[in-house]
Amino acid sequence: MLNFIKKKIALIWAKKHLKETRNFKKNALEDQEKLLISLVKTAEKTLFGRERNFEEIKDIPTFQSQVPVADYEDLKPYIEKIKRGQSNILWPEIPEYFAKTSGTTSGSKYIPISKEGMPFQIAAAQSAIFHYIAEKNNADFVSGKMIFLQGSPELEEINGIKTGRLSGIVAHHIPNYLQKNRLPSLKTNLIEDWETKVDQIVKETEKQNMTLISGIPPWLIMYFEKLIERNGKKITDLFPNLQLIITGGVNFEPYREKMNDLLGKKVDTIQTFPASEGFFAFQDDYQKEGLLLLTNHGIFYEFIPLEEYGRSDSAQRRTRLTLKDIELNKDYALILTTNSGLWAYSIGDVVRFISKDPYRILVSGRTKHFTSAFGEHVIAFEVEEAMKATVEKFPAQITEFHLAPQVNPAEGLPYHEWFIEFEKEPENLDDFRKNLDEELRKRNTYYDDLIAGNVLQPLIITKLKKNAFQDYAKSEGKLGGQNKIPRLANDRKIGDFLENFKSEHP
Incomplete structure (x- = not known):
């Protein structure tokens, strides 16, 4: 009876959520411009806002003329001030978190996540699941066990700012209604060595009623292979009630054939596009390629044609487009302005639009790859x-x-x-x-x-x-x-x- 009630409530929530999100799909252009002006207004008194004369910015062209495209190296001096304990640098006060990521030229990167930005990370993940439940009219997975292959939730502190991997930070924000069903245990999640961790996850989950599994495709494959090696069964034989796989981080398509073989039969999949800088898109149509761009989640988007992004002449001469200017089936470097204080930030991802109504994208590569x-x-x-x-x-x-x-x-x-x-x-x-x-x-x-x-x-x-x-x-x-x-x-x-x-x- 309890499981029936949980599923019924999930269906009601999902259908209500879908009605609430219809407007943002229709009003993307208006929402984006309003959002940018709101972000600029909020950050007027910060160090960055004063340097860039934010009080003068009332529209997108002025913003683009006064705020150049930046990468991590450009913002690093500001990040270092924040790490030293200074406030009101890129965004009011100090960030709630630093998401620590692996860099190349910069070493480790510290991406700020504000108290305003974190809820959108969680809301986007919930929205992806609610869209699936409403579309499929099926919430059976809520009654089983769920696993999120992620980094350690153990966080360090830098002058009062909690710091760790994004997936470890997100682990502290899993909704209460999912906590009881969630695996692996905290003790296992804290294991740093990945191979040791996966071995322990296998032991904890192989006898459970797994209904939802989430992670990056190559590490899902590693987990599945270890399960099969230990038990001699395909994944859907081991977990007959497995309903849903949520993936992100890389394009799923090259892994699909092998994943299906390991699974043994078809399992529904949701593809997502999260990053330390924000949660940008998720799959909302399970019959077509493409991810729904989240245009009302605290992120203002710009797009530079890829052929211009790689030019060696002045970065100021690059064409910076907004949603109203983009063309279908063309590759763009993705530029972000966020409610965590990233301003015209080049994240390094390349996207390609396949729809304008609503705006749907494919992640087509990396600017450096x-x-x-x-x-x-x-x-x-x-x-x-x-x-x-x-x-x-x-x-x-x-x-x-x-x-x-x-x-x-x-x-x-x-x-x-x-x-x-x-x-x-x-x-x-x-x-x-x-x-x-x-x-x-x-x-x-x-x-x-x-x-x-x-x-x-x-x-x-x-x-x-x-x-x-x-x-x-x-x-x-x-x-x-x-x-x-x-x-x-x-x-x-x-x-x-x-x-x-x-x-x-x-």
């Missing part, structure tokens, strides 16, 4: 779509892959080298390779021209041993949590490491 050693500027979306199309044609399963340029081969023309860890190899690897090359040529005309002009030879595949990518992540101290391995690069740093894990089988 591309291959253009020969001028081709291949992005993640193109290689992921090429791989997806090839895997569908050839019965094969991919654990993970990485593309790196080979500029100076020992002999012959340069080429793209694809390092692939297969779960299930295609019967004819050379046919697979040729098809993959053709699919990439279809998606990138510059690459097609280079092949046709004999500047490059068709791509070469290097097969890798099992767990090669896990070993790479471990070597970088990035195994588990929200860490992601780049699908492609413009150098051979990752490729040279993976060379050590070539499969011995031809």
Whole structure:
């Protein structure tokens, strides 16, 4: 009876929520401009607001002229002031949290999350679930156990600001009605070593009635593989009531084939787009690709055409578009202004709009993750779509892959080298390779021209041993949590490491 009541209440909440959210889908343009002016007004008296003359900003063009696009290095001096205990720097008072993330040029990054920003992170996740319940008219999963594969919830303090991984911070904000059903235990969640943690999660969950599982695809796969290894059963045989998988962090599509194989049968999936800087989008239509952009969640969005973002001339000359200006099926660098004090901040993600009514996006890559050693500027979306199309044609399963340029081969023309860890190899690897090359040529005309002009030879595949990518992540101290391995690069740093894990089988 209790489970029946919980499901009934969840359905009522979900349908009420869906009615409440219809307006933001219709009023995105108006909401965005009002939001920006509100954010500027709120931060007028901060150090950043005084430096940028926020009191003069009454519209979007003035904001764009007075607030340049910034990356973490640009905002770092302000972040350092906040870390030293100063208040009213980027946003009134001090942040409620710092989300600590792994950086490259900057070392660890400390992304501020204000007391106004944190509720939107939680509300977006709840909204994703409510949309699913209302659309499917099914809330059965609320009666079972749920697991969120996440970082440690243990937080440190920097001058009164709680600091940790975003997923660990979010763990402190799980609604009470989900707490009793939530796994793993706090003791297990506090384990820092990811492999040890996953082993313990397996032990805690293998006999439970798991109905919802959430995490980044590669780490879900690692968890599923360990469960299967211990129990000799597909996941849906082990968890017959598993209803829903929630993923985020990376494009799910390249993992779908392998995930379905591990699961044993189809399980509903919600794809999301969260980050330390905000929760931007989630899947609200389960029959189509694309994520609903959250335009009323404390974030003002701008978009720079990707071909301009990479220019070497003045950053001030880049075109900064708002939602009313965007075109469908074009790649844009995503720029954020948030209610946590990030101003015209380049997060490093690339998005592509596939709908304007409502605004739906695909995450098509990273501004720093591309291959253009020969001028081709291949992005993640193109290689992921090429791989997806090839895997569908050839019965094969991919654990993970990485593309790196080979500029100076020992002999012959340069080429793209694809390092692939297969779960299930295609019967004819050379046919697979040729098809993959053709699919990439279809998606990138510059690459097609280079092949046709004999500047490059068709791509070469290097097969890798099992767990090669896990070993790479471990070597970088990035195994588990929200860490992601780049699908492609413009150098051979990752490729040279993976060379050590070539499969011995031809």
